[in-house]
Amino acid sequence: xxxSIGFPSHDNPDHSGRFVHRVSxxxxxxxxxxxxQYLMTNVYTxxxxxxxxxxxxxxxxxxxxxxxxxxxxxxTVNSIYVRQAEIFKPAVRVNAPxxxxxxxxxxxxxxxxxxxxxxxxESVMVARLLGIELLDHLVIGRDIWLSLRERxxxxxxxxxxx
Numbered sequence: 001x002x003x004s005i006g007f008p009s010h011d012n013p014d015h016s017g018r019f020v021h022r023v024s025x026x027x028x029x030x031x032x033x034x035x036x037q038y039l040m041t042n043v044y045t046x047x048x049x050x051x052x053x054x055x056x057x058x059x060x061x062x063x064x065x066x067x068x069x070x071x072x073x074x075x076t077v078n079s080i081y082v083r084q085a086e087i088f089k090p091a092v093r094v095n096a097p098x099x100x101x102x103x104x105x106x107x108x109x110x111x112x113x114x115x116x117x118x119x120x121x122e123s124v125m126v127a128r129l130l131g132i133e134l135l136d137h138l139v140i141g142r143d144i145w146l147s148l149r150e151r152x153x154x155x156x157x158x159x160x161x162x
Contacts, residue, residue: 029064032136032147035100043069044104044140053080055103057087059096060135068094077106082119084126091132098133108142112153120154 029035035058040047043056053075059068070090073080080103091099101123103116120137127134134155137148149155 036145058100060098102138110141110146
């Protein structure tokens with residue numbers, strides 16, 4: 001399922017054609033705040049330089065330590081093309097038991113769009129089918145973030161058919 005037109009990133013590719021790197025620090029995600037701190041410090045920085053949406057996936061081990069970070073897609077100023085297979089590809093390749101999805105809103109406004117909620121709903125379904133735990137979907141803004149799981153958006157509702 002796709003939501004809007006955008007283009008996948010091919011900057012600094014690994015063998016799969018995606019930007020994936022191993023995280024050398026030992027960072028454990030116990031709360032959405034832990035993940036947001038990591039993302040805002042290491043991924044979405046400097047925020048003002050991000051003039052297009054980016055979707056990143058954090059791969060976690062059995063103890064919720066971040067093992068890898070992957071830039072899955074780069075979109076436009078207000079949209080991103082998303083294909084579920086590409087979201088889960090890095091996790092399947094390294095046999096990660098859990099992931100966390102994040103994307104930025106270049107406007108700085110972290111209020112999720114209906115497309116963000118639908119992406120979360122579909123990602124939850126795919127994660128269940130693959131036996132991978134989807135810990136959260138974070139929207140990152142300027143010095144602020146939002147957890148869709150904490151807001152109850154997309155984690156308990158099935159997606160609506162168009």
